[in-house]
Amino acid sequence: MGGVPRTDEAAAFVNVRSASRNAPAGPSPFAVEAAALPREKFVDPALTAKGEPRASVPLVRLDTLWLNTGTLCNLACATCYIESSPTNDALVYLRSHDAGRFLDEAAGMGTREIGFTGGEPFMNPDILAMLEDSLARGFEVLVLTNAMRPMRRHERALLALRERFGERLTLRVSLDHHSRPVHEAERGANSWGPAMDGLRWLSDHGFAIAVAGRLLPGEGEQEARRAYAALFAGEGIGIDAHDPARLVLFPEMDAGKDIAEITTACWDILGKSPSDIMCASSRMVVHRKGEPSPRVAACTLIPYDPGFDLGATLAEASGEVALNHPHCARFCVLGGASCSA
Ligand code: SF4
Ligand code: SF4
Secondary structure, three states, X not given: OOOOOOOHHHHHHHHHHHHOOOOOOOOOOOOOOOOEOOOOOOOOOOEOOOOOEEOEEOOXXXXXXXXXXXXXXXXXXXXXXXXXXOOOOOEOOOOHHHHHHHHHHHHOOOOOEEEEEOOOHHHOOOHHHHHHHHHHOOOEEEEEEOOOHHHHOOHHXXXXXXXXXXXXXXXEEXXXXXXXXHHHHHHOOOOHHHHHHHHHHHHHOOOEEEEEEEOOOOOOXXXXXXXXXXXXXXXXXXXXXXXXXXXXXXXOOOOOEOOOOOXXXXXXXXXXXXXXXXXXXXXXXXXXXXXXXXXXXXXOOOOOOHHHEEEOOOOOXXXXXXXXXXXXXXXXXXXXXOOOO
């Protein structure tokens, strides 16, 4: 979805990406146009580079628990924020027995929804067991998928889950743009047709569905919604493109580009509240390669940064989050996005 941090790890990833069969060859059409991020920004969790108190967000209620299923993906998108690819297993597959421990804990905290994200969740060998476990416990479930071959291998099992649990299971398909050329510039050649086929299959079979898209630099939201609406009408896909819960349009993200730091004074200036921000109501479980067991990260966007690793349990991870990352500013506070909307 977003920008690749300009780190050595990211440089290594770009090489992996170019080695991947379907990886896009050129620059991302969604690249952020801004100067490089100054080194002195986003360093101290307590203070900004100007010495002002940095904003933080307390957990109000754990409404959504995200389970990261692992970074392996059948695609290698140009600006995948989590650097997924067919070979990147920096986050290993989450196993169902580990997930169960967090589901137990979430049930005791009044959690409404379990979100599954990757990588491509349907590549995880335990995905169906984890979906069933979550649904059988009474949670709503949201799965982020590219709707391509890994998902299509599970058609029968998905139909059985839809039969048992109906609208409590939602699949949100990433369709980066309403036009094939832009979608494929980001996601790789021949990625459009299979994604559209998968989306149509879900729609035709009565699943609760949504789409996640993105805006090009300078593209207006209403203009994009009208174009998605025309696409969905033409393809017979049952999604209201003017419903922000059914077509989620994400702002740009690039951790290497300059952006303002968020201070405690910003809430009043921007007319926002810390409780509106994603980490006020969600956390994400990740299993990093080399670690003995899964851990809890502040949110879906920052899985690797030790400053956003909050602990081994949901209870340990229930404290405040200092907004000490460019994504906090560009995506959440200034862009106003939430992964679960
Ligand atoms: S499909 Fe999603 S997880 Fe996979 S590479 Fe693209 S953005 Fe990343
Ligand atoms: S990027 Fe994550 S930690 Fe930062 S404000 Fe957004 S949800 Fe919170």
